[in-house]
Each structure stands twice: as structure tokens, then as C-alpha cells.
Amino acid sequence: MSDAETRIVVVGASLAGLRGAESLRQAGFCGALTIIGAEPHRPYDRPPLSKAVLTGEVAADATTLPNLVALEADWRFGDPATGLDRTQRTVTLASGEAVPYDRLLIATGASARGWPNAAEAGLAGVHTLRGRDEAEALRRDLAAGPAHVVIIGGGFIGCEVAASCQALGLTVTLVETGPTLLAKVLGQHLGSVVEALHASLGTTIRSGVKVAALEDDGAGRVARVRLADGTVLPADVVVVALGAVRNTGWLAGSGLACDEGGIDCDAQGYVLDESERPDTRIAAAGDVARFPHPLYPGHRIALEHWGHAVAQGRHAGRLLAGLAPEPYAEVPAFWSSQGGITLKSVGLTTGADGFVVARGSLKEGRFVAVYGREGRCIAAVAFDCARWLPTYAEHIAAGAPFPPETGGVDAGPFAVLPPAFPEPAEPTSSEKDAA
Ligand SMILES: Cc1cc2nc3c(=O)[nH]c(=O)nc-3n(C[C@H](O)[C@H](O)[C@H](O)COP(=O)(O)OP(=O)(O)OC[C@H]3O[C@@H](n4cnc5c(N)ncnc54)[C@H](O)[C@@H]3O)c2cc1C
Known part of the structure; x- marks a missing residue:
């Protein structure tokens, strides 16, 4: 089959998918390119969502990512992939359409891990933060000037949201089960430094305690957060910042090795089936990919880093364009702005x-x-x-x-x-x- 007759489908219209599609074109791929996105938006940038979007300095709809290369792609927004048939080589969409592919890039990223009690999670004023619409909804609630904001989870997103709330002059409590903020990633010494920063900004930090329940005001809105030690915190807005789960549910039954921690890949970036055999028609990139890294031998890792989504997206584009790049070995890099x-x-x-x-x-x-x-x-x-x-x-x-x-x-x-x-x-x- 000539390159012009080859059909490449990208599932996931965000950072890794966009940069992957651009890299395909830059590598000379001239066949049909289809990009499938679950959300109704063009690819946008997520880092501002917990920072300048919440403080109101940047509008949520001003985060659209620039296209760095003319793509000539068939974009499908708001129509998530719901299934993958590797025998027929089709991606099924929620609308029922089956989109055929010769090669496929999986870049479906991750979603915020929700509060485990569905009834409590559904209360008005309870938020998670991953996408533009979630940021917009949280921004609206914060702009209304709530008397008390409670953030559950002292990881990077929780810390950034706390700092943004402080910039808005709000009263904030940050609850973290670990011994300090960010202890899992940085260890307790550096976690204490981060904790001191947030305390100096005015945030009350409750480390080493779990949240037991979110309680309502009797009219469907959150009113209190009950901690496992019996403390009750008043709360008009609650932000659940408990990390991310990878968007792999749509791959159920595809025979690929995946779970909520990611989709397994080999060193090149090809996805693995349940018997650990690479499917050389399919690559994965960005937050959804769990891959071996030469600097961290012995296990596969999945990252949540902006620069990694760009680099691995580009790598996957070259791979699917047939350029046979070296195994992916970019040194992970991350930044966070807080206060x-x-x-x-x-x-x-x-x-x-x-x-x-x-x-x-x-x-x-x-x-x-x-x-x-x-x-x-x-x-x-x-x-x-x-x-x-x-x-x-x-x-x-x-x-x-x-x-x-x-x-x-x-x-x-x-x-x-x-x-x-x-x-x-x-x-x-x-x-x-x-x-
Ligand atoms: C609030 C926030 C702040 C951040 N701040 C920083 C930061 O300061 N520094 C940093 O390095 N990183 C930061 N990150 C992480 C960075 O944004 C991510 O690593 C990056 O967005 C990953 O890109 P991705 O394309 O792999 O996945 P995503 O950006 O998650 O995109 C995946 C896309 O796939 C779509 N999708 C999911 N399922 C389907 C389906 N079945 N069919 C079709 N489409 C689907 C999703 O809707 C989404 O648009 C932040 C992330 C968030 C959420």
C-alpha cells in the first residue's frame, strides 16, 4: 500500500495527539489523517487550568493550542471512541460510526479521579479538575466568593488550586492523607518546604488525615467536609484532587494490555497485547502510555508531564510514519507554579x-x-x-x-x-x- 492510500487515525485530540499528528505530516505522511476527540473543543492547553484560568487572568477558551503544522485532517470533535477492533482495524465511535485505520495513535490521556462516593461527588459545589469545562465550572464557583474552600489532596493540582484560591483572597483548607503535601513525589523534607509556602500564603493545611464524608446543606449543595478524626470543616466549594486515571476504558475487549494506570508499550512506543506482543500498527503517547525508560529499568512508567506529551507524541508520529526512530528515552521534566x-x-x-x-x-x-x-x-x-x-x-x-x-x-x-x-x-x- 502506498503512503497516499494509508489511513492513520489519532484517538485523543489534545497535546500528545496534536503533536503526534503534526509529526506525522512533518515526517512526510501524505495519506488520510483522522483525529477523534471526546470533547467538543479543539486541542487546548491544560497547565493554565489550575493557575491563570482559576484566577481569571486567562479565559478558559483562550487556552487553545496553536497548530504548528498544516494538518489537513478530518477532525471529529465530541464523538469519543468507544471500541477498538484490531482484526477489522476499526475504531468505533459513540455515534456508531466505525472509522477504519491502517495505523493508529492512541493519545487519550487521563481523567481526574473522582470522589469515590457518587452521591457526595454529585453535590453542587464539588469539583474535579482535568478539562476546560471543569475549570470553567470551578472558576464560576470561585468567582462567586465562597466563604470556605476545601481541597482534598495535596498533590500538584491540589497545591496549584490552593495557591490560585489564595490569589483570589479566599479562605482555603487543604486536606492531605500523607504526612506532608507532595510527600509521595518529593519526600517529606521537600514536602515540608512546600507546606511552609502554602501556610505562608494563608492556607490551612491538615496533613495526615483522611476525609470521611462530604455533607450537604439539605438542598443538594455541599456544606461541610467531615474528616476521619471527627473534625468538621465548613465548605461551600470542594475540589477533589486525588490524581488521575488513564482513559483506557474504550479499549476493553481489544486484547491490548491496559488498565487505569495506562496502556503498556514497548521501548519503541508500540502498544503491547495481553501476551506482551507489540502491535506494530498502533502506538501510544502522552499520559495514557506506560512504557519502559532506560534510566528507570525494571518497570514501565506513565507520566503526567506536559513536555513528555509533546516529546512522545512527536516520537509516535515519526514511528507511525515509518521513520523507525530510536527507542524513546527523553529525560522526564515537569514544572509547577504555586504562589x-x-x-x-x-x-x-x-x-x-x-x-x-x-x-x-x-x-x-x-x-x-x-x-x-x-x-x-x-x-x-x-x-x-x-x-x-x-x-x-x-x-x-x-x-x-x-x-x-x-x-x-x-x-x-x-x-x-x-x-x-x-x-x-x-x-x-x-x-x-x-x-
Ligand atoms: C489542571 C492541570 C494542570 C497541569 N499543569 C501542568 C504543569 O504545570 N506542568 C506540566 O508539566 N504538566 C501539567 N499538567 C499535565 C499536562 O497537561 C498533561 O501531561 C498533558 O495534558 C497530557 O497530554 P495528553 O495529550 O497525553 O493527554 P490529555 O491532555 O489528557 O488529552 C487526552 C485527550 O483525549 C480525549 N479522550 C479521552 N478519551 C477519549 C476517547 N475515548 N475518544 C476520544 N478522545 C478521548 C480527552 O478528552 C482529551 O482531550 C497539568 C494537567 C492538568 C489537568
Whole structure:
């Protein structure tokens, strides 16, 4: 079959899908391109949704991503894929249409994990945040000036929403089951620094306690949050920020290896079937892909990083265009803005057995912390000093010794501290042991 007769379908019209489609065209693919999106919107950017969109500095509908390349694609918005038949090579849509493909890019990302009690989750004033419509709804509730906002979950989204609420002058309580905010990702030492930042902004932090129930006002609106220790917090708005589940439900019955932690891929980016065989017609990219990374051997990882969705989307485009790129090995990188501070990280802290403060100091709240595992640098986190990070990214990519060597501008020797990740340090479903 010539390239012009080949049909490529992209499922997921967001960052990874868009950049993947562009990369297909840049790689010279000239056949039919169909892009299927569950949402009614053109691809848009999610990072502003927990930041400038909530504070009202950017309108939710001003987040549309630019097309960097003319795509000449057949776009299907608001018609989610509901099934995949790999024998017939069709993607079924909610409208009933069966869209044929010769090659397929799966880029369906993730959704916010909802509050587990459906009746409580359905109360007015209870929000999750993943998409533009959710951000718009939360923005409206916050703009109405609620007396009390309660955020459940002290991960990145919960922390960013708390900072945005503070910027609006609202009274905020952040409830986190772990010992500190962000302890799972950064460990307790750095988590405490983040906690001090949010306390200084005015947020009340309740760490180490679970939320037991959301209670209503008798008229269908949330009024209180009851904690497991018996405390009752008044709440006019509740934001459930309990992480993400990957959008793989539509792949049920396809024979592909997937669950709520992602769809398994090989090192190239081809999806794996339930017997771990690659399907070389199908690649996955972005938050939905769970893949082996050479810097973190032994298991597959799924990331929730903007830069990764771009890089892996582009990689998958080249792969499906037949350019046979090298195995995907981009060093993970992430940023978060909270209360005027930018936190940037490179690498992954998972499994770190120690960290050092390599520049600045935790006390000053301006530093680079480098994490190590078994004598190698595996991650670095810059707090309010991102310009120091590129050097450490090179250390991580090269598997440089940990603790980082002294000399140059660094002030070592460094005291190696335990990162103090909370127990249990079980891998999550987005980190799966590789076969
Ligand atoms: C509020 C928020 C703030 C963030 N801030 C940062 C940040 O500061 N820094 C950072 O590095 N990262 C940040 N991220 C993460 C970053 O935005 C994601 O990593 C990125 O959006 C992933 O892109 P993706 O295309 O893989 O998935 P998504 O952006 O989730 O897109 C997947 C798309 O697929 C669609 N879809 C799902 N199921 C189907 C189906 N069955 N059929 C068709 N379409 C389907 C979805 O509707 C969605 O449009 C943030 C994320 C959120 C939600």
C-alpha cells in the first residue's frame, strides 16, 4: 500500500495527539489523517487550568493550542471512541460510526479521579479538575466568593488550586492523607518546604488525615467536609484532587494490555497485547502510555508531564510514519507554579534512597535538591531557581555518580539525607513491573 492510500487515525485530540499528528505530516505522511476527540473543543492547553484560568487572568477558551503544522485532517470533535477492533482495524465511535485505520495513535490521556462516593461527588459545589469545562465550572464557583474552600489532596493540582484560591483572597483548607503535601513525589523534607509556602500564603493545611464524608446543606449543595478524626470543616466549594486515571476504558475487549494506570508499550512506543506482543500498527503517547525508560529499568512508567506529551507524541508520529526512530528515552521534566514560586524537576524521584541539597538551602526556600538511587543521580528538583537545573539534567541523563561530585560552582561535600517517602512505597498502577 502506498503512503497516499494509508489511513492513520489519532484517538485523543489534545497535546500528545496534536503533536503526534503534526509529526506525522512533518515526517512526510501524505495519506488520510483522522483525529477523534471526546470533547467538543479543539486541542487546548491544560497547565493554565489550575493557575491563570482559576484566577481569571486567562479565559478558559483562550487556552487553545496553536497548530504548528498544516494538518489537513478530518477532525471529529465530541464523538469519543468507544471500541477498538484490531482484526477489522476499526475504531468505533459513540455515534456508531466505525472509522477504519491502517495505523493508529492512541493519545487519550487521563481523567481526574473522582470522589469515590457518587452521591457526595454529585453535590453542587464539588469539583474535579482535568478539562476546560471543569475549570470553567470551578472558576464560576470561585468567582462567586465562597466563604470556605476545601481541597482534598495535596498533590500538584491540589497545591496549584490552593495557591490560585489564595490569589483570589479566599479562605482555603487543604486536606492531605500523607504526612506532608507532595510527600509521595518529593519526600517529606521537600514536602515540608512546600507546606511552609502554602501556610505562608494563608492556607490551612491538615496533613495526615483522611476525609470521611462530604455533607450537604439539605438542598443538594455541599456544606461541610467531615474528616476521619471527627473534625468538621465548613465548605461551600470542594475540589477533589486525588490524581488521575488513564482513559483506557474504550479499549476493553481489544486484547491490548491496559488498565487505569495506562496502556503498556514497548521501548519503541508500540502498544503491547495481553501476551506482551507489540502491535506494530498502533502506538501510544502522552499520559495514557506506560512504557519502559532506560534510566528507570525494571518497570514501565506513565507520566503526567506536559513536555513528555509533546516529546512522545512527536516520537509516535515519526514511528507511525515509518521513520523507525530510536527507542524513546527523553529525560522526564515537569514544572509547577504555586504562589509565585516555580518548582521544576528533571528525572523521576521514584525509588530514591537519598537526596542532597546541591545549591541554595531548604531554609531559604531556594534550592536544587538532587535525588540518588544506588549511587546514581536519578532526579533533581529546583525550587525557585530553575536556571540551575540543566546541569543536573545532564548528570541524570549520563547516570552520573550520587552524591554529585564536589568542585566547580557546587559547594559540596553534601550531606545525604533520606528523602522520607511515606509508607507504603508500593508502585502505583502507573508504574508497572516490566516482564
Ligand atoms: C489542571 C492541570 C494542570 C497541569 N499543569 C501542568 C504543569 O504545570 N506542568 C506540566 O508539566 N504538566 C501539567 N499538567 C499535565 C499536562 O497537561 C498533561 O501531561 C498533558 O495534558 C497530557 O497530554 P495528553 O495529550 O497525553 O493527554 P490529555 O491532555 O489528557 O488529552 C487526552 C485527550 O483525549 C480525549 N479522550 C479521552 N478519551 C477519549 C476517547 N475515548 N475518544 C476520544 N478522545 C478521548 C480527552 O478528552 C482529551 O482531550 C497539568 C494537567 C492538568 C489537568
